[in-house]
Amino acid sequence: MDAILLQILNGLDKGSAYALIALGLTLIFGTLGVVNFAHGALFMIGAFCAVTLQRLLNLSFETVDETQKDFLGNPLKVKTPYVEAWFGPETGAAIIDWSVPLAILVAIPIMLLVGYVMERGLIKHFYKRPHADQILVTFGLAIVLQEIVKYFFGANPIQTPPPEALSGSIDLGVMVGFDPNAIIYPIWRLIYFAFATLIIGGIFAFLQFTTFGMVVRAGMADRETVGLLGINIDRRFTIMFGIAAAVAGLAGVMYGPLNPPNYHMGMDFLVLSFVVVVVGGMGSLPGAVLAGFLLGILESFASTTWATTTIPGINQIIIYLVAIIVLLTRPRGLMGRKGVMED
Amino acid sequence: MLGLNKKDTSLLLIVAVLTLLAPFILNPFPEGSAMAQFNAGYPDLMQRFVIFGIFAIGFNILFGLTGYLSFGHAAFLGVGSYAAVWMFKLISYNVIPAILLSVVVAGLFSLLIGFISLRRSGIYFSILTLAFAQMSFALAYSVLSNPKFNLTNGETGLQVYADDPQWFHRANAPDLPHLFGVSMRSTYTMDVGGWSFDFNAGYYLCAVIMMVVFYLAIRIFRSPFGMMLRAVKSNQQRMNYTGLNSRPYTLAAFVISGMYAGLAGGLMAAMDPLAGAERMQWTASGEVVLMTILGGTGTLIGPVLGAGFIKYFENIFSKINDNVLHSWFAFLPDGMEDFMVFIIHPFIGKGWHLTLGLLFMLVVIFLPGGLVEGGQKLLNWVRGKRKDKKTSGKTEPAE
Numbered sequence: 001m002d003a004i005l006l007q008i009l010n011g012l013d014k015g016s017a018y019a020l021i022a023l024g025l026t027l028i029f030g031t032l033g034v035v036n037f038a039h040g041a042l043f044m045i046g047a048f049c050a051v052t053l054q055r056l057l058n059l060s061f062e063t064v065d066e067t068q069k070d071f072l073g074n075p076l077k078v079k080t081p082y083v084e085a086w087f088g089p090e091t092g093a094a095i096i097d098w099s100v101p102l103a104i105l106v107a108i109p110i111m112l113l114v115g116y117v118m119e120r121g122l123i124k125h126f127y128k129r130p131h132a133d134q135i136l137v138t139f140g141l142a143i144v145l146q147e148i149v150k151y152f153f154g155a156n157p158i159q160t161p162p163p164e165a166l167s168g169s170i171d172l173g174v175m176v177g178f179d180p181n182a183i184i185y186p187i188w189r190l191i192y193f194a195f196a197t198l199i200i201g202g203i204f205a206f207l208q209f210t211t212f213g214m215v216v217r218a219g220m221a222d223r224e225t226v227g228l229l230g231i232n233i234d235r236r237f238t239i240m241f242g243i244a245a246a247v248a249g250l251a252g253v254m255y256g257p258l259n260p261p262n263y264h265m266g267m268d269f270l271v272l273s274f275v276v277v278v279v280g281g282m283g284s285l286p287g288a289v290l291a292g293f294l295l296g297i298l299e300s301f302a303s304t305t306w307a308t309t310t311i312p313g314i315n316q317i318i319i320y321l322v323a324i325i326v327l328l329t330r331p332r333g334l335m336g337r338k339g340v341m342e343d
Numbered sequence: 344m345l346g347l348n349k350k351d352t353s354l355l356l357i358v359a360v361l362t363l364l365a366p367f368i369l370n371p372f373p374e375g376s377a378m379a380q381f382n383a384g385y386p387d388l389m390q391r392f393v394i395f396g397i398f399a400i401g402f403n404i405l406f407g408l409t410g411y412l413s414f415g416h417a418a419f420l421g422v423g424s425y426a427a428v429w430m431f432k433l434i435s436y437n438v439i440p441a442i443l444l445s446v447v448v449a450g451l452f453s454l455l456i457g458f459i460s461l462r463r464s465g466i467y468f469s470i471l472t473l474a475f476a477q478m479s480f481a482l483a484y485s486v487l488s489n490p491k492f493n494l495t496n497g498e499t500g501l502q503v504y505a506d507d508p509q510w511f512h513r514a515n516a517p518d519l520p521h522l523f524g525v526s527m528r529s530t531y532t533m534d535v536g537g538w539s540f541d542f543n544a545g546y547y548l549c550a551v552i553m554m555v556v557f558y559l560a561i562r563i564f565r566s567p568f569g570m571m572l573r574a575v576k577s578n579q580q581r582m583n584y585t586g587l588n589s590r591p592y593t594l595a596a597f598v599i600s601g602m603y604a605g606l607a608g609g610l611m612a613a614m615d616p617l618a619g620a621e622r623m624q625w626t627a628s629g630e631v632v633l634m635t636i637l638g639g640t641g642t643l644i645g646p647v648l649g650a651g652f653i654k655y656f657e658n659i660f661s662k663i664n665d666n667v668l669h670s671w672f673a674f675l676p677d678g679m680e681d682f683m684v685f686i687i688h689p690f691i692g693k694g695w696h697l698t699l700g701l702l703f704m705l706v707v708i709f710l711p712g713g714l715v716e717g718g719q720k721l722l723n724w725v726r727g728k729r730k731d732k733k734t735s736g737k738t739e740p741a742e
Binding site: 035122125129130131132133135136137139140141142143144146147148151267271274275277278282312313314316317320321323324327328331 | 406410412414459462463465466467469470471473474475477478481482485486487489491625626629632633636689694696697699700701702703704707708711
C-alpha cells in the first residue's frame with residue numbers, strides 16, 4: 001500500500017509539469033487554433049529565467065580582507081554579492097537562497113511579453129495557413145530559441161538549487177499513519193505539485209468566473225458570433241496566448257530544482273506534452289490536466305524495479321504505448337469533444 | 344522515353360548528368376586555393392547528398408502528394424540502417440542483401456506504423472508519427488540493447504565485430520562493405536592541373552540507385568495512383584463522398600515513402616557500416632521535412648535540391664571558424680572586423696543549428712513553395728522584363 005502511494009507521489013511532479021504544459025498547449029489550440037511546437041521552448045525559457053536571476057543575484061565584487069590570510073600568506077580576497085552589500089548580509093543571503101521562488105515574479109512579466117511578441121510577431125500571420133505550416137514554423141522557432149539559449153548558457157545542465165529551508169525531505173508516511181521511513185518525499189516536489197494545482201485552479205477559475213474568461217470561452221465555442229457581437233476577440237486571444245506562455249514559463253521556473261535545466265529540456269517535454277494533449281483530447285482543458293497527471297503517475301509506476309525487470313525499458317515507452325492504445329480505442333482522447341480537429 | 348513525357352525525360356536526364364558528373368561540378372576550385380574549402384566534391388559529402396536526396400524524395404511522396412505531415416520518418420531510416428548492419432554481421436559485407444533487407448524491413452515497419460497512424464489525419468497524424476518515432480528511438484537507444492537481447496547495441500551503435508558469423512563471407516572479399524568485391528571506399532582520384540577529382544565507388548552506387556528511385560518517383564507522380572494521392576490532399580472529404588476509400592492509397596504512399604527512407608538508411612550503413620540510435624531522433628525527422636519544404640513540396644526535383652542545399656551548407660558552415668572569418672573581413676578596419684566576426688560567430692561552427700532553424704522559419708514564412716517556386720518566380724520576373732523590352736521594342740517603331 002505504501003509502495004503504491006509512494007509511486008503515485010513520485011508521478012505527481014512529472015505529471016504536474018506535463019499537465020501545465022499540456023494546459024498551455026490546449027489553451028493556445030482551443031483559442032487560436034494553432035499547434036504550437038515552440039511551447040516546450042517557452043517551458044525552457046521559464047527555467048532559464050530562474051537561472052538568469054540566480055546569476056544576476058550572485059553578481060559580486062571583490063574586496064581584500066586584511067584580517068584573513070590565505071595559505072600563501074596574502075590577504076584574502078572576499079567576494080560579496082551586491083545584494084548582500086545593499087540589503088545587509090542576512091537579507092542578501094536570504095534573497096540569493098530564495099532565487100528560484102523569486103524568479104516567479106520575474107518570469108511572469110517576461111513570459112507574458114514573450115508570448116505577446118510571439119503571437120503578434122509570428123503566429124498571427126499563420127491563422128489562415130494550413131496546420132502543417134503552423135507546425136513547421138513553430139518547430140523552426142523552437143530550434144532557434146533553443147540554440148540561442150545554448151549559445152548563452154552552454155550545453156551543460158545548470159544547477160538551480162531550491163531554498164535551503166525547502167531542500168530536504170519529509171516523512172509523509174508518518175502523517176497518514178504508515179510506518180516511519182516508509183514514504184520519504186522531497187519537499188520541493190510537494191511544493192511543485194501544490195504550485196501546479198494552484199495555477200491550474202487559477203486558470204480554470206479565471207475562465208469560469210471572470211467576464212474576460214467568459215468571453216474567451218464563448219470565443220472558443222464560436223469565434224465568429226462573438227466577433228459579430230462587437231467584441232474584439234483577437235485581442236483577448238492574444239492575451240490568452242500570453243497567459244499560456246506564462247503558464248509554461250512558470251512550470252519551467254519551478255522545475256529547475258527538480259531537474260537542472262539544460263537547453264533541450266523543452267524539446268524533451270514537448271513531445272510528451274503533445275502525447276498528453278492527444279490522450280486527454282484535443283481542445284479539452286480538463287482532459288489535458290487529467291491526462292497529464294495520469295501519464296505522469298503511470299510513468300512512475302513503470303519505472304519501479306518490478307516493472308523494469310518484468311519488461312525491460314517499459315518506463316521509456318509506456319507513455320507512447322498508452323497514447324497509441326487510447327487513440328485506437330477512443331480516437332478523440334479521454335475527454336475530447338466531437339467536432340474538434342475532425343478534419 | 345521509359346514511359347515519360349518529354350519534359351520529365353529531360354528532367355531525368357538533367358538529374359542523371361548532374362549526379363554522374365558531380366565529382367567535377369562540385370569541385371570547381373583548384374586544390375590548395377583559398378576557395379577550396381567551398382568544394383564539396385569529396386566522397387563522404389557527395390554520398391550524403393545523394394542518400395538524403397533519396398530520403399527526401401521518399402518523404403515528398405507522402406507529404407507532397409497526400410499532405411500528411413509525418414514527423415517520424417527518421418525511424419524508418421534508422422530501422423533500415425540497423426537491418427543493413429545486421430546483414431553485414433550475419434551474411435557478408437556484400438551490400439546487395441543488406442540494402443534489400445533494409446528496404447523490406449522498413450517497409451514492414453512503416454506498414455505497421457502507417458496502419459495505426461493513418462486512422463487519424465492532420466495534427467493527430469503528425470503527433471502519432473512523432474510518438475512512434477520517439478518510441479522507436481527509446482527502444483533502440485536503451486530498451487533493445489540489454490544483455491539478454493541485444494539488437495541495437497544502444498549508445499555505442501551497432502557495428503560489425505571480428506567474431507560475427509558472416510556466414511557467406513569469402514576470403515578474397517574486402518573487409519568493408521563491397522559490391523561483389525568492389526569496396527565502397529575505393530576511390531579513383533584524377534588529377535587535372537591544380538584540380539583533383541574523386542570518383543568513389545560508393546557514391547556511384549548511391550547515384551545509380553537515386554536515379555532509379557527518382558525515375559520511380561516520376562512514374563508515381565504521373566500515375567493515376569499519384570492523382571488519387573493529390574485528390575487526398577486537395578479534398579479528402581469529397582473523395583470519401585464519391586465513394587472512394589482513401590485509406591489504402593494513403594497507406595500505400597506511407598509505405599512507399601517508408602521504403603525510400605529504409606533504402607536511404609541501408610545505403611548510409613553501406614557507406615559506413617555503423618548504425619546509431621541518434622539517426623532516429625525527431626530532429627532528424629525535422630531535417631527531412633525541412634529539406635522537402637526548402638526544395639519545394641510536391642515538386643519532383645525540389646527535395647533533391649533541398650537535401651543538397653542543406654547538407655552542403657551544414658558542411659560549409661560547420662567548417663568555418665573565427666579565424667576564417669577574420670581572414671574574410673581582414674579588409675575592414677580593426678574594430679569593424681571584430682564586430683562583424685562577433686555578429687556572425689553564433690551562426691557558424693557549432694551554431695549551424697541556429698542558422699538551420701532561422702532558415703526553416705524564413706522558408707516557411709516567405710517561400711512556402713521552396714526553392715523551386717523561388718526559381719520560377721525569378722524566371723518569370725526575368726522573362727517578364729524581357730517581354731516588356733520586346734513589347735517596348737515593338738512599339739517604338741510604331742511611334
